Amino acid sequence: DIQMTQSPSSLSASVGDRVTITCRASQSISSYLNWYQQKPGKAPKLLIYAASSLQSGVPSRFSGSGSGTDFTLTISSLQPEDFATYYCQQSYSTPGAFGQGTKLEIK
Amino acid sequence: QVQLVESGGGLVKPGGSLRLSCAASGFTFSDYYMSWIRQAPGKGLEWVSYISSSSSYTNYADSVKGRFTISRDNAKNSLYLQMNSLRAEDTAVYYCARIFDYAVDYWGQGTLVTVSS
Numbered sequence: 001d002i003q004m005t006q007s008p009s010s011l012s013a014s015v016g017d018r019v020t021i022t023c024r025a026s027q028s029i030s031s032y033l034n035w036y037q038q039k040p041g042k043a044p045k046l047l048i049y050a051a052s053s054l055q056s057g058v059p060s061r062f063s064g065s066g067s068g069t070d071f072t073l074t075i076s077s078l079q080p081e082d083f084a085t086y087y088c089q090q091s092y093s094t095p096g097a098f099g100q101g102t103k104l105e106i107k
Numbered sequence: 108q109v110q111l112v113e114s115g116g117g118l119v120k121p122g123g124s125l126r127l128s129c130a131a132s133g134f135t136f137s138d139y140y141m142s143w144i145r146q147a148p149g150k151g152l153e154w155v156s157y158i159s160s161s162s163s164y165t166n167y168a169d170s171v172k173g174r175f176t177i178s179r180d181n182a183k184n185s186l187y188l189q190m191n192s193l194r195a196e197d198t199a200v201y202y203c204a205r206i207f208d209y210a211v212d213y214w215g216q217g218t219l220v221t222v223s224s
Contacts, residue, residue, distance in 0.1 A: 049208055049209070050210070089211075098151055099151070
């Protein structure tokens with residue numbers, strides 16, 4: 001099975017900061033990589049699919065890049081509503097493993 | 108608008124069974140693959156199972172294979188998860204999810220399953 005590893009596990013940042021979260025797959029997954037945002041007590045929300053495609057309605061400050069085994073999610077200028085936990089997920093093969101999550105906290 | 112509403116969660120003893128349901132609306136249910144994804148308390152997301160649009164293909168996580176069965180009724184716009192031989196480690200919020208372009212583009216609000224004596 002493909003394993004997904006995110007780094008860092010947690011991150012403190014300030015409003016206006018540029019933030020990057022990394023996700024690494026244990027083998028090549030081409031561009032079959034998705035990013036989700038989850039706030040406490042809520043269901044996850046799709047941000048980025050196919051590594052770099054922005055889901056409809058998601059602000060353009062979110063962007064994704066990468067292919068193969070290494071991927072990044074970048075938030076260009078943090079807003080108060082962006083403090084949440086972020087998960088990557090591979091959809092190259094089943095099971096569609098998720099990363100362990102990155103909790104983004106206010107500094 | 109797309110809505111996915113889960114039901115059927117609750118408290119069950121180890122070894123017991125539970126059937127989760129998901130009522131879908133706002134889209135042509137029979138056109139989409141669907142999935143169940145769970146999240147143990149305070150933990151990350153775990154994909155559980157998915158089913159093709161016509162039910163011809165299903166797949167399961169190793170952790171639930173042989174105990175859980177996914178099914179759907181396209182006439183009723185409903186997705187199901189039959190869970191047997193439940194264990195404490197199955198305790199989680201279970202999300203019904205729609206798959207589009209290899210990603211989960213819509214999630215239900217989740218239903219909590221607690222396995223405890």
